[in-house]
Amino acid sequence: MSSTSEDRVRIGRYLARTRAEGPGERTAVWVQGCTIHCAGCFNPHLWTFRGGAEWTATDLLARVLAEETDGLTLLGGEPFDHAAPLAAVAAGVRDAGRSVMTFSGYTTAQLDAAVRGGRTGVAALLAATDLLIAGPFVAGLVDRARPWAGSTNQEFVPLSDRFPDLLAAARSTPDRLEITVAADGLVSVNGWADDDTLDALLHDLGRRTVSPAP
Numbered sequence: 361m362s363s364t365s366e367d368r369v370r371i372g373r374y375l376a377r378t379r380a381e382g383p384g385e386r387t388a389v390w391v392q393g394c395t396i397h398c399a400g401c402f403n404p405h406l407w408t409f410r411g412g413a414e415w416t417a418t419d420l421l422a423r424v425l426a427e428e429t430d431g432l433t434l435l436g437g438e439p440f441d442h443a444a445p446l447a448a449v450a451a452g453v454r455d456a457g458r459s460v461m462t463f464s465g466y467t468t469a470q471l472d473a474a475v476r477g478g479r480t481g482v483a484a485l486l487a488a489t490d491l492l493i494a495g496p497f498v499a500g501l502v503d504r505a506r507p508w509a510g511s512t513n514q515e516f517v518p519l520s521d522r523f524p525d526l527l528a529a530a531r532s533t534p535d536r537l538e539i540t541v542a543a544d545g546l547v548s549v550n551g552w553a554d555d556d557t558l559d560a561l562l563h564d565l566g567r568r569t570v571s572p573a574p
């Protein structure tokens with residue numbers, strides 16, 4: 361589990377509002393950097409800790425709060441490789457009465473071990489998360505039933521009772537794929553779909569940016 365700056369975090373992608381990364385309308389942040397390297401990962405461009413843009417936790421929190429969405433979803437990259445600054449952002453989002461969902465390629469056992477080992481940033485991000493989706497992506501276990509999860513081994517773990525309907529909403533929300541075509545013709549995709557489905561959908565659209573997998 362990597363350790364990054366306490367107050368700065370590299371962001372690979374920022375989406376002000378989406379309905380494809382959790383219940384309701386949410387702000388989604390993909391961090392830049394992941395040490396897990398799951399075989400078949402959809403976001404290998406987010407493995408490196410270089411690239412993206414560096415934000416202070418204070419600036420990122422202010423930007424997220426200004427969006428006035430239902431909550432924040434943290435994806436990657438690996439959020440727990442950037443735990444300390446994201447914990448500050450997540451805590452601020454919850455202080456504003458909004459929910460936090462965090463995706464991780466680490467298992468709950470690995471996260472618990474990190475907390476027992478004194479990783480205060482990991483503990484703080486877990487404490488500021490309402491719904492955790494935990495576990496590595498396993499290409500042989502693709503999940504075609506649940507929303508957002510990439511593979512069936514990944515666990516949905518409620519970590520607070522502040523949003524009692526969040527898990528139910530998660531389970532009852534259909535999987536979505538959002539496709540945005542910018543004025544310059546750049547096609548951006550978020551949500552989850554396998555490569556064959558994406559290729560079929562985007563066949564006539566040219567370039568694509570894909571940020572689907574936890």
Ligand code: SF4
Binds near residue numbers: 394395438466573574
């Ligand atoms: S699926 Fe997530 S945890 Fe796994 S390598 Fe990709 S970004 Fe990292």
